[in-house]
Amino acid sequence: MNINLNTPIVLQLNANWQPVAQKTIKDAIIAMTSQGHTPPALALDISYSMGEDGEYDFSQPEYINAVGWDDWANLDIEPYHMVIRSANRSFRAPTVLIAPAFHKMPTRQPKLTKQSIYERDGGICQYTGKKIPKNLGNIDHFIARSTGGKNTWENLVWCDSSVNSKKGNRKAEDVGLKLIRKPMAPSARPVSDNYKVARHPTWIPFIGKTKVG
Numbered sequence: 001m002n003i004n005l006n007t008p009i010v011l012q013l014n015a016n017w018q019p020v021a022q023k024t025i026k027d028a029i030i031a032m033t034s035q036g037h038t039p040p041a042l043a044l045d046i047s048y049s050m051g052e053d054g055e056y057d058f059s060q061p062e063y064i065n066a067v068g069w070d071d072w073a074n075l076d077i078e079p080y081h082m083v084i085r086s087a088n089r090s091f092r093a094p095t096v097l098i099a100p101a102f103h104k105m106p107t108r109q110p111k112l113t114k115q116s117i118y119e120r121d122g123g124i125c126q127y128t129g130k131k132i133p134k135n136l137g138n139i140d141h142f143i144a145r146s147t148g149g150k151n152t153w154e155n156l157v158w159c160d161s162s163v164n165s166k167k168g169n170r171k172a173e174d175v176g177l178k179l180i181r182k183p184m185a186p187s188a189r190p191v192s193d194n195y196k197v198a199r200h201p202t203w204i205p206f207i208g209k210t211k212v213g
Contacts, residue, residue: 005093
């Protein structure tokens with residue numbers, strides 16, 4: 001299939017083959033052709049077998065080879081590949097890239113959102129200790145905003161909606177509530193945790209998921 005070069009569908013791996021970023025096809029080609037990259041990036045040539053039903057089995061690659069641009073531009077094109085076409089030729093669009101000189105795993109603290117507070121607290125109301133599903137809970141400011149409370153990791157907790165309504169803008173102790181644990185900012189996580197859904201079948205071996213989204 002044809003694809004826009006600005007499509008961010010390239011999974012960037014470090015030298016240990018761990019996902020660290022997502023790139024556009026255009027940026028991937030620039031990285032492979034050594035324009036500002038030393039050494040140049042390598043793309044993964046991943047082959048799949050076709051089953052008796054005529055469908056390719058993306059769960060188990062036949063082989064995975066890391067190749068440079070000169071070899072990449074001459075690889076055969078299979079039906080499951082995205083294709084870059086010019087007036088004179090066609091070649092595969094890279095979808096998984098390796099930075100051979102980059103061995104680190106960057107870390108990043110999660111953004112402060114309702115979802116991240118829910119995940120940090122494990123979906124447990126921080127006043128009752130009960131598991132509260134998303135549709136029955138919300139975020140509570142331990143120190144109410146009306147009294148100077150801020151939107152910080154240390155002042156936001158997951159809470160049963162009914163408990164939150166009872167508390168309102170009052171202090172927790174004034175309505176007989178007490179936190180089961182002190183809220184804290186979560187530790188920084190490896191950026192590889194950000195890649196949970198494969199945007200292309202070739203991502204599957206590196207993010208441990210079989211869903212393509």
